[in-house]
Amino acid sequence: MKESIIICRCSDLTQQDIRDLINEGYTTFDEIKRISRVGMGPCQGRTCLPLVLKEISIAIGIPMSDLSPGTFRPPVKSIKLEALTEEAIEGGESYLE
Numbered sequence: 001m002k003e004s005i006i007i008c009r010c011s012d013l014t015q016q017d018i019r020d021l022i023n024e025g026y027t028t029f030d031e032i033k034r035i036s037r038v039g040m041g042p043c044q045g046r047t048c049l050p051l052v053l054k055e056i057s058i059a060i061g062i063p064m065s066d067l068s069p070g071t072f073r074p075p076v077k078s079i080k081l082e083a084l085t086e087e088a089i090e091g092g093e094s095y096l097e
Contacts, residue, residue: 007055008048010041018052022059029053029070039070 005015013036026032029039029052038052039045049069057064 007051008036008038008041010043010048011037013038013048015051015055018055019059022056027056027060028068029056030068032056033070045070 007013007015007018017036018032018038021032021035026035029049032052033039038048050064053064053067053069056062056067
């Protein structure tokens with residue numbers, strides 16, 4: 001049953017997937033994120049971040065409060081191509097050449 005517990009819904013990662021990565025030696029959220037894309041989906045880690053930190057905490061025996069939540073960048077929002085074109089025309093620069 002534990003193998004089917006979903007930790008990251010955006011990337012469809014299970015508790016066992018995260019535990020396997022920790023057992024392979026990835027013991028920080030950033031390392032696990034770079035390998036598995038956990039925390040990089042539409043929710044930006046709102047759900048999975050604390051769950052992954054808890055798994056790391058249990059595995060390496062360090063309190064969650066002492067673990068780094070990783071590096072986060074501002075959320076990316078989709079932009080219509082039309083808006084980019086308008087900006088290029090209004091700005092006088094051509095990014096289309």
